[in-house]
Amino acid sequence: MSIEIRDGGLSTTVQDTGRFGQYHIGMPPSGAMDGFAHDVANALVGNPEGAATLECTYQGPTVEFRDSRVIAVTGPDMSPELNGEPIPLWEAVAVEAGDELAFGFATEGTRTYLAVSGGVDVPEIMGSRSTYTLIGLGGHEGRALEAGDSLALGESGDRSGRAGSAVEGSHRPSYGEDDPIRIVMGLCDYRLTEECKSAFLDAEWKVGAEADRVGYRLTDGIDIEFVEREQPFGAGPDPSNVVDLGYPVGSIQVPDEPIVVMRDAVTGGGYATVATVISPDRDRLAQRPTHGTVSFESVTVEEALAAREERSERLATIRKALE
Amino acid sequence: MPAETIGRTELTDVRYEHGGDDHVFVELAEEMSFDANFRAMAITQQIRERNLDGINEICPANASYLIQFDPETLHPDALIEELRELEESVELTDYRWDTRVIEIPVLYEDPWTEEALMDFRERHQDPDSTDLEYSARINGYESVEAFIEAHSGQPHMVTMMGFVPGLPFAFQMVPRDRQIEVPKYVAPRTHTPSRAIGYGGAFTAIYPVPGAGGYQLFGRTPVEVLDVEQELPGFEESLVFLDPGDIIKFRQIDREEYDAIRERVEAGTYEYTYEQTEFVPGEFFERPYEYNRELVEALE
The missing domain is CATH 2.40.100.10 (Cyclophilin-like)
Known part of the structure; x- marks a missing residue:
């Protein structure tokens, strides 16, 4: 099954933990810029560490789900709303076919991660699904997402039991900090x-x-x-x-x-x-x-x-x- | 009397530096030399063969190399100790490697890089000359033609890949007093055409994709060095065409031939002219011009 992109947001890309072993030909790892938030998003929905998420920059996308999934949003607060109702960050949330998830702007921080149970299933290139836009490689057609894109999801089975599980407040980073x-x-x-x-x-x-x-x-x-x-x-x-x-x-x-x-x-x-x-x-x-x-x-x-x-x-x- | 051999350089001040918690950077020398580059290639090849757990990236560069690793598996100090041992054990005279001699056709003074360099004249050391006129003059050549002859006359070795995927840094295989050296632009251009042939410091670069750049622009090749889709002949195994250690022979072509080759590249029928060979550093150091002639003759 898939998710449908209704609005791409400012710059939303498919990212995972990165593409390694090719730095010597000039190929950077790409992958989630904030690996911690990315990893936690995957953990919340029961994905393996290497699953691909969507990295949203400053303003997230609007997406529609096509089947029952568990999702999690981590990182800075971009005011995510499911069918117009606010949903919590750092918490697994169940979604159904036809549900629409929309984001606003980040007021603190820059990059928010959306994990979906099963992971975003774009083709792996050199062992990674990460997007590297400079040469148009990986992710969805090597570019940031746009309205009309459809992204395949991996098999997830029924994980609705995870809904409601959340990360303890003390483990959630602060994004307004300016410590060295x-x-x-x-x-x-x-x-x-x-x-x-x-x-x-x-x-x-x-x-x-x-x-x-x-x-x-x-x-x-x-x-x-x-x-x-x-x-x-x-x-x-x-x-x-x-x-x-x-x-x-x-x-x-x-x-x-x-x-x-x-x-x-x-x-x-x-x-x-x-x-x-x-x-x-x-x-x-x-x-x-x-x-x-x-x-x-x-x-x-x-x-x-x-x-x-x-x-x-x-x-x-x-x-x-x-x- | 210009030198007829490649001067050897002793590397006396190797620096082992930590790049945060997960990189080690080894600077074999501050200045460029074939000795520094060949040692970087020899040592990194040895590391690759040792297949140490925890190492993710092994990147030879011009006169240095970089390693990225998981410190949970391999402590940086243990890695550095291993690298120091390798540095002592590698003997270049015992060393040789399989490589290719590859012909890269170049339209020097092409209209596309000329347009780009004219657009950014105010960022150049000498706004009243072209990049080729300026480079020829500061390197003591009487004409642009003589300078192009020098750049294309002797082969260049790929001493590093990087910046972006597929971009080679190539160092001409001549004694130091014959090396061309030019500065980069005073401020980088925001545009460079793809497949531009640029020169900065003592290195030729081929830009795989359009983008920013600070190298002096000499010409443009009709052939690709990067094929993300891996559809063109020559890209079956990798999306980049060149590897460190490859030897490039630039061949001057005219506009007519440029267009003809470009047409074949776009049709997916262009086959690179290249030959497999074995590179023997000792022989190259001793008699570079003769050795280069033998290398290049293999292409004919």
Whole structure:
């Protein structure tokens, strides 16, 4: 069976946990920008971790269901309504054939996830259903959803018994927060002066207008100062230039204003990279809207690993409670 | 007297860097050299063969490489220790790899990239010249024709894939004093035609799809380097045509031939001209011009 898209919303794409093993040909992982909200949505409706959900950006879509399913909406509140009646977030909700789910705008945060029992069943490409719009690959025809699209769903059986199960309030992230985003300094941070490194960490940045699934440009912070050097052969003459190298997902490059590379990453290039957002905080950064505030806190790799483990444990606790 | 061999570079300052909790970035050298690139390829090939649990991505780059992994399975410090051991054990002189010599036809000074570069003249170092005129001049060539002759005359090795799927960075297989080096645009263009041949730093790039770009524009190829649908000949196994280690020979073509090849590409009947071969770094380092001639002759 399927769901029918009546209105695509601002930019709604099919995403899962990502497409791995092809970064070396220039293929980014894509996948849910906020992996935590995506994973919890799947857990609520009883889907396996790898099932595809709809990632809604700023304003969600309007969809019509064609059979009985269990759905869950997680992430920032876009005021979801089922047949005109508000439905709760972070809670499994039963829907019937003919029901219509509509969303408004997010007032805090940017990306909301809609999971449907059975998962969105677009074809897998290189092991993933994620949409990568830049080259029109994966998802539904490689693009954001539009009115008139019909998406197949996987088999789910009767999961109506899950309706009403919900995630405890203490496990629901806050999307209005502006706590520091944790980063591990490194990569080519030898290019920055010591003063610049500390000023970078003290600065308050704004999310620029160019903030999408490819990258977040940050503005209104500080001017980057590079250590003077004779540019190495092959790098190019600008002090921000390095011999083209791989950009980790989450890495921060400094062409002038910093850019944080996100899930639809450009996989490499010739600008100095100076730090990497730790994996649990990539979820948080993905929820910062354009003109939102970002500041950074430098952590050690051990601290980053501990934060990652904390995120995994929280997900495990949520999953266990929903079994 | 220009050098007749490829100067060897000792890599004395290898940096092992953490990319957050789930990446390790290894910078073999700050400057580009065949030594750095061949070591990046040799080491990443070894890692691939070791098939370590927890590794998701192994990405050789020009003078560095990047690994993405699950730290629950493989602790970053254990990975770095493994990489340091590999770095010590890899000997380039013992090393060789299977590769292809591939002909890429290019219409230099084509109307499409010329239109794009004229549209963004105010973002260029020298608004009064074309990208080719500027690049020829700063590299000491007396004419654009002589410069094109140099760019297309000797082959280029794909030393990295990335930026977007299918885009090769290629490094010309000549001694350093013969390498072309140009800056990127002062501010990047917001438009570059697909299949444009660009040059930045010491690298040629082929843009698979239209988009932003900062490389100097030299021409356009009628052939594809990316086929998302995998319908064209040459894309049966992968949606990208090129791999790191492939050797590209650019061949100058005229507009008539460009149109004829383009017609065949669009009809799905164009077959790439290429030959399988084995690349032996030691021989290339010793006698590059002779070695290149042998490589390219295989295409004829």
